[in-house]
Amino acid sequence: MRVMSRIAEWLGITVAAALVACEEPPKTTTETPVAPEKPRAAQGQACQSNQDCGDGLGCSPQKVCETFQTIECRSRERVCKGEGRCTGSGSKCIAATDAECRAATICATDGRCTAKDGKCMAVTSQDCADVCSKNGRCTIEDGNCIAANNKDCRDSQACKEADRCVAKQGRCISNR
Numbered sequence: 001m002r003v004m005s006r007i008a009e010w011l012g013i014t015v016a017a018a019l020v021a022c023e024e025p026p027k028t029t030t031e032t033p034v035a036p037e038k039p040r041a042a043q044g045q046a047c048q049s050n051q052d053c054g055d056g057l058g059c060s061p062q063k064v065c066e067t068f069q070t071i072e073c074r075s076r077e078r079v080c081k082g083e084g085r086c087t088g089s090g091s092k093c094i095a096a097t098d099a100e101c102r103a104a105t106i107c108a109t110d111g112r113c114t115a116k117d118g119k120c121m122a123v124t125s126q127d128c129a130d131v132c133s134k135n136g137r138c139t140i141e142d143g144n145c146i147a148a149n150n151k152d153c154r155d156s157q158a159c160k161e162a163d164r165c166v167a168k169q170g171r172c173i174s175n176r
Contacts, residue, residue: 041065069093081105084112084120094118111137111145119143133157136164136172146170 040054041047045065050058053065060066060074069088073080079093080086084104087096095101098113101120107113111131114123121143122128128145132138136156139148147153150165153172159165164172 043067084115085118089118092118095120112143116143136167137170141170144170147172 041052042054043057043065047053047059047063047065053059057065058068058071060071067088073088073093074086082105084095084101084106085093086100087094095115095118098115101107101113101115104120106120111122111128112120113127114121116123122140122145128138131145135158136147136153137145138152139146147167147170150167153159153165153167158172163174166173166175
């Protein structure tokens with residue numbers, strides 16, 4: 001038995017030595033160095049495609065990195081151009097800046113030109129200036145420009161051109 005175990009031991013050493021001798025030497029290759037990845041643009045920075053923008057951002061049609069929700073909001077005619085809600089916030093479109101409100105139709109038609117609490121609202125007398133002279137809506141109430149009295153209506157273009165000289169329910173109406 002002892003002879004068998006010595007033969008097995010000798011065979012194991014011989015086989016192991018043979019296997020080591022069969023290993024190939026390590027290959028040496030000359031790999032082309034990989035250029036470092038270009039840093040990705042942050043929100044508000046210029047881009048050419050979505051791949052140029054950082055995580056969670058896309059390249060808008062204006063070639064600026066924005067959140068995907070903001071890109072969606074700005075593509076909606078009524079929401080962005082009409083109401084000034086052009087910035088994505090979570091799953092909503094909100095008015096984030098006065099500039100968004102001033103560019104919206106709601107500023108020219110209703111005097112809601114200041115961003116407040118995610119909406120365009122009338123906050124200052126300057127917000128109501130145009131709708132005051134045109135339609136007599138000179139008083140701010142609950143974020144809106146309203147015709148609060150007959151004097152505001154009488155001083156407006158609406159009175160002079162369309163005989164809408166009486167204040168009723170926040171608007172100038174005709175007395176006829």
